[in-house]
Structure formats: C-alpha cells, structure tokens
Amino acid sequence: MAPELVLSGGTVHTPNGSGVADVAVRGGKILGVGSYPDAARRIDCTGLDVLPGVIDSQVHFREPGLEHKEDLESGGRAAVMGGITAVFEMPNTNPNTDSVMRIQDKLDRAYHRMYCDHAFYVGATAENAPELADLERIPGTAGVKIFMGASTGNLLVAHDPELARVLASGTRRVAIHSEDEDRMNARKGERVEGDPSSHPVWRDDESAMLSTKRILRLAREAKRPIHILHITTPAELELIAQHRDIATCEVTPQHLTLWAEDAYPRLGSYAQMNPPIRSKAHRDGLWHWLQQGVPDVLGSDHAPHTKEEKAKSYPASPSGMPGVQTLLPLMLDHVAKGNMTLERLIDMTSSGVQRVFGLVGKGRIATGYDADFTVIDRKGRFTITEDWLESRCGWSPFTGMELEGRVVGTIVRGHTAMWEGQLGERAQGEPLRFAGAL
Numbered sequence: 001m002a003p004e005l006v007l008s009g010g011t012v013h014t015p016n017g018s019g020v021a022d023v024a025v026r027g028g029k030i031l032g033v034g035s036y037p038d039a040a041r042r043i044d045c046t047g048l049d050v051l052p053g054v055i056d057s058q059v060h061f062r063e064p065g066l067e068h069k070e071d072l073e074s075g076g077r078a079a080v081m082g083g084i085t086a087v088f089e090m091p092n093t094n095p096n097t098d099s100v101m102r103i104q105d106k107l108d109r110a111y112h113r114m115y116c117d118h119a120f121y122v123g124a125t126a127e128n129a130p131e132l133a134d135l136e137r138i139p140g141t142a143g144v145k146i147f148m149g150a151s152t153g154n155l156l157v158a159h160d161p162e163l164a165r166v167l168a169s170g171t172r173r174v175a176i177h178s179e180d181e182d183r184m185n186a187r188k189g190e191r192v193e194g195d196p197s198s199h200p201v202w203r204d205d206e207s208a209m210l211s212t213k214r215i216l217r218l219a220r221e222a223k224r225p226i227h228i229l230h231i232t233t234p235a236e237l238e239l240i241a242q243h244r245d246i247a248t249c250e251v252t253p254q255h256l257t258l259w260a261e262d263a264y265p266r267l268g269s270y271a272q273m274n275p276p277i278r279s280k281a282h283r284d285g286l287w288h289w290l291q292q293g294v295p296d297v298l299g300s301d302h303a304p305h306t307k308e309e310k311a312k313s314y315p316a317s318p319s320g321m322p323g324v325q326t327l328l329p330l331m332l333d334h335v336a337k338g339n340m341t342l343e344r345l346i347d348m349t350s351s352g353v354q355r356v357f358g359l360v361g362k363g364r365i366a367t368g369y370d371a372d373f374t375v376i377d378r379k380g381r382f383t384i385t386e387d388w389l390e391s392r393c394g395w396s397p398f399t400g401m402e403l404e405g406r407v408v409g410t411i412v413r414g415h416t417a418m419w420e421g422q423l424g425e426r427a428q429g430e431p432l433r434f435a436g437a438l
Contacts, residue, residue, distance in 0.1 A: 003031050003039045005414055007373060010045025013052065013346055014365045023050060025371040028413035032367050043419075045375055048408055049342070052350035052364050053085030053372025057142070057357065058175075058229055058250065058299030059324050061087075063109060065094025070304045070392045072106075075324065076114030076429055078302075078390035080417040082325035083374040083407035086116055086362060086432055088142040088299075091123030096153040098123045100135065107140045107431055114429035115417045116410075117362075117372075121145040121175060123155045124166045133170040139438070140431030142357065143172045148211050149179030150274040150319070156181065160218060167222035172436040173248070173357060174219075175227045178236075179203060179275055180211040196314040197264035200276035205233045208275055212236045219246050227356060230255065230301050232275040234285025237294045248296040248356045251286055253330040254323060256339075258397065259283045269310050269317035270397050273303065287339060296356050298348045300327040304393035322391045326384060326398050332376060332405025342378070358435035371414040380406030388421075 003024035012021045012033055024031035024039065061075035072089075079087055089106070091097035097106060097120055106120045119142035122135045136144050146166060147155045157163055158181035167174065184207050192198035212228060216239070219226045228249040231237055240249050254273065259280040263271035271277050289295065303320030310317055328349070335342050354363025361370045383402045386394060410418040417424045 001026055001031065003036055005041045005043070005371070006036045006039035007043050007045050007050055007375070008036070010048045010050040010375065012050045012365060013342070023365060023373070025414045028371055030365060030367055030369050030371050033365060043409070047377070049376050049378055050365070051346055051374045051376060053362065053370070053412065054083050054328050054349045054374045055086045055353040055362065056084045056300050056302070056324050056327055057088040057297055057353050058090065059087045059302040060090045060092065060320070062304065063093060064105070069306060072110045072114050073427065074390060074392045075302070076116050076118070076427060077423060078322070078325040080115040080410040080412070080423070081390050081421070083328040083376065083410050084116055084324055085372040085374060085410055085412045085417070086118065087324065088119050088121060091121045091145055092147070092153065092155055094153070096123045096155055097121065098125055098128050098155070100138065103135065103138050103141060110429060111431070112429065113427050115412070115423065115427045116429050117412060117432050118429055119432040119434070124157050125154045126157060126162045127154070129162070129165040129169050132166060136170045136172045137437045139433065141437055142432070142434070143175060143436070144170060145175045145177070147177045148215065149181040149184055149207070150177060158182065160214065163215070163218050164222060167218055167224040173225040173227050175229055176215050178208060178211040178215055178228050180207045183207045183210055191315045193315070194313050196269045196272045196317065197260060199272050199314070200260055200278050203274065203276050205235065208233050209235055212239060216243050216247060229299065230275055231286070231295065232278050233282060234289055237286065237289035241289070241292070241294045249294070250297045250299045251290060251295040252299060252301050252323070253327050254301070254321065254397070256283065256286055256290070256334065257330055263397070267397050269312070269314050270321065270395070272314065272317055272319050273301070273321050274319040290340065295348065297352045298327065298331065300324045304391050306393055307395055321397050322389070322393055322395070325389060325391065326396055328374065328407055329384070329403050329405060330398065332378065333403040336378070336404035360433040360435060360438070362432065371411065373409070373411040374407065375409035375411070377406045377408050379404065380408070382406050
C-alpha cells in the first residue's frame with residue numbers, strides 16, 4: 001500500500017535505536033520505517049529528530065467550571081504547540097469528574113475540539129469507592145486519581161479506611177497526590193502572611209514522606225499498583241526504589257528546573273504549587289535518582305491560574321502553574337546541558353507512559369502504532385515569551401528563559417496539529433485507549 005504521508009530524512013527514534021530514515025503513514029497508523037520515495041504528501045525532516053509522540057500524563061485543563069483559567073480547547077492548543085500529542089486530564093474540575101455522566105461530559109466536550117488525544121481521570125471519593133471498578137473501565141478514562149491532600153470539592157480521601165476501600169475497587173494503576181492532610185492541617189501556623197517561601201516550610205518533606213509511606217503500605221495490602229505523582233523529595237524516590245513491584249512515579253520539569261532559594265524571591269507566588277518547589281539540594285537529589293532510573297515518567301502538572309489570582313497575598317494565592325507547553329522545551333534544554341540523554345527523555349515521555357499505564361497503540365515508532373510524532377530541532381534555540389504561550393492564563397514561570405532544543409512539529413494520528421508555530425486547520429483529538437478499559 002502506498003503511504004498517504006511520509007516524514008522524510010529525519011533522525012527517527014525507534015525501539016531499534018535511532019537513524020536517518022523515512023516514516024510512512026497510512027490511515028493514521030505507522031506503515032513502516034525505511035525508504036519511501038513515493039507518497040501523496042511529504043514532510044521534509046532533514047536535520048531534525050522524529051520522536052514518538054510526547055505524552056503529558058498530568059494536566060489540569062479546568063473545564064468544566066473554571067474556564068476563566070483554561071478550557072479543553074485552549075489547553076489542547078498549548079499542548080500541541082509544545083510538542084505534546086496526548087494528555088491525561090485530572091478530575092478536580094467543577095463539578096468533579098466522579099461519575100459516569102461527568103466522565104462522558106468531558107469526553108463529549110473534548111472530541112475533535114482538542115488538538116491532542118486525551119484521557120480523563122476519575123476522581124476517587126469516599127462515596128464513589130464501590131463504583132470505581134466500573135468507572136475505571138469506561139473507554140477514555142486514564143484510571144482513578146486519589147487526592148490524599150490538597151483536594152477540591154469532595155475529592156479528598158485522606159484516611160486509611162477510605163483509602164483501603166478505594167484501592168480495593170478495581171485493578172488498574174491508581175494515581176496518587178501524596179501529601180499528608182492531617183500533618184498539613186496541623187502545620188498551617190508555619191505559613192507566613194505575604195511570604196510564599198514559607199510554602200515548603202508548611203508543606204514540608206515529612207508531609208510528603210508520611211503520605212507516601214502510608215500509600216505504599218496500603219497498596220501492598222490491597223495488591224493494587226499505584227503511581228505517585230510529582231515527587232519532590234529525594235527520600236521518597238529512594239523509598240519507591242524499594243517498592244518497584246507495586247509503585248511507579250513521576251517527576252515534573254518544574255521541580256527539576258526551579259529551586260526555592262532562587263524561585264520564591266524572583267517569582268513570588270508564581271512559584272507556588274503543590275507539592276512545593278523545594279531547595280536546590282532537593283532539586284539536585286531528584287536529578288540523582290532520575291539518573292539512577294527511578295522516576296518512570298515526566299508530567300507537567302499543568303495547573304493554570306490567572307495573573308489576578310496569583311497576585312493575591314500568600315497564602316490566599318492559589319497553588320499551581322502552567323507547564324504543558326514548556327515540558328518538552330525545558331527537558332530538551334536539560335538534554336543539551338547533559339543532565340539526561342534524549343533516549344531517557346523519550347522513555348519518560350512516550351514508551352514509559354505506555355508501559356506504566358497500558359496505553360494501546362501509543363508510545364513508540366513502530367509499524368501498526370498510531371502515527372504520533374514530535375519533531376524537534378535539537379540545536380535550535382528560542383526564548384520563552386508570553387506571546388508564544390497558548391494557555392488562557394497567559395504566563396509562565398519560565399518566561400524569558402533561552403533554551404536549546406526547539407519543537408518544530410506535532411503530528412497526531414497522521415494529522416498535522418502544529419508545524420513551525422502554526423496550528424493545524426482543525427482540532428482532531430480523540431480519546432486514548434488503555435488495555436484496562438477496552
């Protein structure tokens with residue numbers, strides 16, 4: 001069969017390694033890798049790298065209910081502008097995503113309105129625990145999300161009996177926000193009015209470690225795999241390394257790039273997120289364990305708020321920052337600086353995501369897989385500016401940074417979602433498929 005599209009002459013990164021080749025596409029799937037001189041359409045990738053489509057497995061796109069911050073369409077635009085071909089979106093919207101009706105509502109809102117492919121987490125509550133085994137099997141769901149701390153609505157599941165009931169309902173890997181709610185409540189007096197640098201003092205290392213120890217024990221008792229999100233302390237990664245049979249984990253570009261001694265004086269509440277940006281020693285410790293192979297995936301934890309909201313005096317200022325559009329550029333710059341290899345980055349943003357979550361047809365350049373590609377110029381330099389950002393919030397903590405490694409194009413199932421800063425003609429994002437929800 002003749003290909004409908006060929007990406008020609010780029011350095012293609014496949015499970016067999018990397019090399020200059022053509023990638024042929026037909027019917028939204030990869031037809032093959034090799035030499036394909038004939039095609040209805042060709043994209044010249046000479047001098048560029050063709051990666052498997054990059055996946056961001058933690059974003060908050062705020063729809064429904066908080067569309068003044070972001071919505072599915074604007075978040076999807078930001079994603080593909082940053083080279084992201086698929087996202088997993090979180091349930092702490094208004095209303096929360098915690099029922100069949102609310103999952104279906106998000107799927108309906110997103111279909112061919114988002115530029116990237118997508119899946120939606122189901123939020124665990126004390127009330128819906130018995131239903132989670134059925135809810136996690138709805139096509140298009142990324143699984144169950146537990147907030148052990150820092151929740152909205154009724155999504156807080158903070159104590160062991162409720163956590164055990166949630167873990168007992170279903171079989172898919174459960175995503176965890178791991179901070180100990182009781183300890184944080186007891187330490188609210190550590191917050192200093194007008195001083196966001198007190199944020200990591202309040203939400204200290206022990207708040208994270210206590211929670212992570214608890215969820216590892218409960219997961220083992222329930223024989224339920226878990227995925228611990230946005231790890232911020234090296235001690236947690238050292239602990240998780242001893243529980244690889246039951247736990248996977250994520251780190252974020254923010255925690256690998258920013259550090260407290262610089263970020264809070266420079267950015268103020270724009271550096272405020274949960275779990276917090278911590279010290280330079282913490283950041284360096286995360287890199288140590290990343291280089292030891294412990295974190296499985298990178299997620300942006302894209303969580304936008306308006307400038308007006310972030311300008312409120314701490315602690316009235318909300319926690320969270322945008323990041324879906326800057327995830328890949330930041331990490332490509334870390335590759336250029338020698339902090340990680342491109343192969344490790346590919347593993348943490350494509351094949352690793354597929355492996356951890358059981359994604360179907362995504363995560364690698366191989367015959368029969370979806371034709372999802374992120375095309376980059378490893379030597380290209382650019383500066384993050386507000387006019388480049390697509391997020392409705394209109395800001396980034398990384399504005400002004402000059403980076404080495406530029407995203408050239410984003411191709412989703414053979415459709416050009418973005419090329420050289422120009423969005424595709426129309427959004428064609430569709431639900432992701434998972435082995436646990438077919």
